Amino acid sequence: MREELIVPKCHYPWPTVNSPIANAFDDEEKDWYDSDYTFISEEGIKRCKPQFLSRVATYMNPTCDSIERMRPCARLMIYITLFDDFFGLTPRNELKIMADRVYEIMMGDEPSPGEIGILRQMAQARKEWIVNGMPRFWIERVSKNFYEFIMYGMAEEIPFKQAEKRTYPLLPHYLSFRKYSIGMWPYGDLIDPCVNFALPVHIYNHPVVQRCRELLSLIIVIQNDFASLKKELEIEAECLNIIFILSHQYNLSYQDACTEAMKLHDAYANELDELHRSLPDFGPFQKEAYNHIYHIKLQISGCANWYYNSGTNRYEPKGFIVPKYGREGDEIFIPHSIFVKK
Template identity: 55%
Template sequence: MKKTIHIPKPSYPWPTIKSPISETFYEEECNWYDTDYLFMNPESLKKYKKQRIVQVGAFMSPTTVDRDQLRPIGRFAVYITTFDDYVELMPLEELKIFRDRIFEVMTNQDPDPEEKGILRQMAAARKEWLASGMPQFWIDRISTNFYKFITYGIMEETPFKFNKTYPSLARFLMIRAYSIGMITYGDLIDPATGFALPEYIYNHPVIQRLVMLLSNIIAIQNDFASIRKELTIESERFNIIFILQHEYKISFEEACVEGIRIHDEFVKEMESLSICLPDFSPYQKEVENYIYHMKLMITGCNSWYYEGGTQRYNSDGFALTPNGQAPTVIDFDIKHVSQK
């Protein structure tokens, strides 16, 4: 009989809101795969259709009930996730070229017909946001943050994965905050609420720290939710449980406890900052609403992992491993359990 390892589920002092339209985009999502993602492995596309990635948009923006307002958010959830999988072990020089082209398309250019279809998805989202009234300065912001997601996240991870080495914990937390994609995904709060934070507010150190906390919290949340999958990928290094095991020379179970402790400290800091904000007049209410939706992103994402019905993190539900090899077999079971 296999040993069962219990993995704690993160918990939060904030509400979880259920979207009334979370089940409405599956047909469109499948159509996106069939038209704009044909450059990817066909077997991976079959599995993406079972992962319900588009649902992330509704879970993390649960107060957005207009389908037209939510559609580009769902597009973004799909293209950032599939892009991350696709380029995980791409040579850096090739990735730089792709990164620069993505920035052009996300800001103002249309892709050529022969280019990868994922660029058409990015252009479609940009046009939908502009049509909904989002300003160009916000388009530039989300494009710049996507560029940073690639540059300071994915590209910083790649050497460790190629060399099969571990970063230090401090370096990991810095890289992972970018590579999880949540700094740029957090920009979706603006179109979800219909208000673009002015640049001087978005760049305030308190808001920037909250953005980083949002990303760190969801990064650790993701590491716990995806641990079953990542244990089967031989090249995987960027999971806080693995990092803690390596740096502190502790057991898997002890690393889980320490990972949750670090996560909970980030949660406490976010709550402490959110109850003592600077004066952002005349936009104080809008800033408070922005931070409220940050918290809804965190609880909504956590809910999606365990209640959304995704097969992304099941043993047979995720796309092919980056090196194209079959997943490694693990000789124990994993059960996610709520914290008391």
């Protein structure tokens, strides 16, 4: 008889803030799917619509009450997620071609009529950010971070996803590429348009700010691995989850691996909280730097709020689209009784 697994729930030493426009793009995103995501199968689009991916943007940036400033952020939340879903099994050389083209589009090139529709969403988001006053250096920042999401993150996962038998990375190796593939470097960039202030380059590049951004990624990696564990436990070849890696590397039960993962998660959250309370002197930009790190924290608690309270079905059976080079019919059945949240 299968032993019950208690999947822990993430909590943070700072508040969760609710967005005043949390569900504002529910109808618009359906139109985006129908117009620009036609490279996904009809069944795949049906799977996407109940995921409420646009709500990730509003839940993670909950102080923004501007539909205009939030709209391109909602676009990015959808196109980065579905880019990962669709191209997650794509060979590295083909992925590099896509990464180069994504960078060109995000920096100002226009997609041709015959190109994949997701590029039109990227171009439109870039235009909307410019209209809303985002400077060139910020456009360069989010474009570079999106490129690194693909090449330092997704591309580094491919050998494990394509291995003939399950192969586990060591934990430091996993975190080194997963902190990029989770997408939080460009997600974190969305703080700036949402608060209507682009953090200056010299403040953004400061090691303390960069560490806070890295902690955003690492915390969300673990948060996401807890959220997706329900699905991934039943996938025979799945190895890219911190629970599986801790279990394999240290010979732990899945329950003990959950405990160890949560310890690491909480240590990262406490480090972020302490860094926020002891920022260095940023001169005339002290208030803006403090506010930026505050919003990093809100992104983390907001993402957890989306997992637990948005109504998304993303982590249910048949929640994901079938990726390019993937196979239809790989859906799994998960006995609900083995997953009980504390």
